[in-house]
Amino acid sequence: MTSSLIRGRPRHATARIGVRVGHAVLGGVTGAAWLVLPVMTTTAQDPVPAAAREPVATARADGASTADYVMPLVAVAAAGALGGYGYVRRVRRARSRTTPGIVSTAPPVPSPVDVERQARAALVLADDCVRTSRQALGYVDGGDPAAEALRTAETELSAAFAIWRRYEEGIPGDDRGRRQALAGVVGRCAEAGRRLDAAAEGFDAEWDAGDALAVAEGRFRELAARTGKVAGALTEAGEHYGSGAVAAVLGYVEQAKDRLVFATGRLNQARRDADSGDGDGMRRGVCAAEGAVAQAGVLLGGVAGLAAELRTAAGLVPAALTGAEKELAGVREAASPSRLAHADTVLAAVREELTGGPYDPLDALRRVVRAVEGAGGGRSGVISAGAELVARSALGAADDFVEVHRRAVGAEARALLAEARRAAAGDADRLARRARELAGRDVRAHGNPYAGEAAHESGLAGAVLGGVLLGEEADGGPVVTFGGPQTRARLR
Structure with missing residues (x-):
């Protein structure tokens, strides 16, 4: 069975293992070369008569058996040591990481200030969506699913505001609890927006059915x-x-x-x-x-x-x-x-x-x-x-x-x-x-970014300040209507 460490190892870690294996193979080849070298030397450098070759060869083999094998053994031992050293280093690095064999590439954890800023923005956006949806629903007859979505969104938003107020008062007091409270604020606001987004299509159908x-x-x-x-x-x-x-x-x-x-x-x-x-x-x-x-x-x-x-x-x-x-x-x-x-x-x-x-x-x-x-x-x-x-x-x-x-x-x-x-x-x-x-x-x-005379004469400045228009473009941008963050600006 394949080890979980291997399955979780990235490509560059595999490359390093390949280098270590190559080093070990190179050491083995070097040792084999040293083993063959005495025989090749004897054959190439002793042009003696055939009658005398056997005793001489026998004598050399007997006399050089220890010295000729010293260098090959040293090479093999060095290759083994290098391989073992690499293995020990890899094990130590793996133990020091939270995820074995993986270089940390996770994005930095948001600071408390960033998380708090995100919660504030979520509250404002959700409150705007609820207010605009309530306002738009006043022009539609019927629309029970949309009205139910609005009531649910209002409940979620109220809970988010309650969590935020406790957070502002220092409750909870520990860092982990405070971070979880902010996550709860963002989550409640997201659910409020999701409910309104889901009801936007039904609201449009009700709107189309009347003489708006x-x-x-x-x-x-x-x-x-x-x-x-x-x-x-x-x-x-x-x-x-x-x-x-x-x-x-x-x-x-x-x-x-x-x-x-x-x-x-x-x-x-x-x-x-x-x-x-x-x-x-x-x-x-x-x-x-x-x-x-x-x-x-x-x-x-x-x-x-x-x-x-x-x-x-x-x-x-x-x-x-x-x-x-x-x-x-x-x-x-x-x-x-x-x-x-x-x-x-x-x-x-x-x-x-x-x-x-x-x-x-x-x-x-x-x-x-x-x-x-x-x-x-x-x-x-x-x-x-x-x-x-x-x-x-x-x-x-x-x-x-x-x-x-x-x-x-x-x-x-x-x-x-x-x-x-x-x-x-x-x-x-x-x-x-x-x-x-x-x-x-x-x-x-x-x-007021829309402070020009023309913007005042046309009422554009007030419409943007009041949130009737989204205010993202020079002409005031799209109109804001019933829906959550994903659908409220759909009328472009």
Whole structure:
């Protein structure tokens, strides 16, 4: 049976063995030559008479038997020694290797920094795929397999974000465990993308079955009609509650108009392509318009939602102050005096704001809730309702911002937002606000490579920043649609 070492030996190792065998054969040949040399010498150099040749030959054979064989024996011994030495060296080298007989040619092991960078990139890509697929699915009726794939992908992505957050907190603590955690992040993200890739063909079939162009045009007209009303609501909220209360959505109406301008151009081109029979061109235009219209809806919805939340919070603040006083009265004997003093100060400041002119009711409600919770209360109905309201507002604001700036937002902000969705109200508010802060930092650091005047006039810059287009080419690149990493840019 062939040895496993031999089967695993590479070609250059076999070549070295051949050289050693050649050396041994050469030594044997040299020894044989020495054995034959005395006889050849006797025959060629002793021209004696025939009558005298036999005694002379006999005598020489007797007298030279020891001396003539010394050199051949030395040569044979040297060849054997060389062969043995080569064998010992080969055995020692084989024992010192992890794979016997194989020179290490494996690629270098990625550093922890490289593996961490890969995990971050996987999280961002998977989150983008899930967000885009969810957005695209909103334009398709039915599509149960695609919807199921999206739900599975969302579950896998949520698990990946949870692993990443534990990793950021130092869990696990050992190097091997941390490397395995990063591998788990990459694996979960890959599975999320695989599920979406597998459902892309079915989604396309559902999309083709409907009148996508008409649906996109209808939603475009609806949003265009809402723009003026939402802009008026933003102005009114700013005047009533102060500019600080609406700072999170300043510029959203203008960005929505920018997305609608982009959608206008793509819908017009899609209509021309449809009239000329260019089905592929029509599809690219419609899908690009769908993404832009959906993001315009997010932006306008964010403004309208904040205005409604401010009104709700303004109505809840007086009741929250009364409820907070009752909560603090019930914990004064057990609570820390310093925390009670801080809570009393906060409540007094909020009461003063109520009569001092425009104020941010969401911020006031947030401070009341935190003051009571810090003192050990916060379980009453009104305080709990206030906590839910501010957490929901913070989550919505952070999610909207990430949604319309997908091209620039990194893994940390997305992971914090994912954790905020799983957290209780108080922690959800804190985490979501931090996620929004990090996302804004990412956008400022990213800049805008499509900063030309033409790109702004056509809405191209906003479409790329929002992830509607892939942004790999000067014209913005292919539109991004339902699917995972392998299929989401298929509409080229």
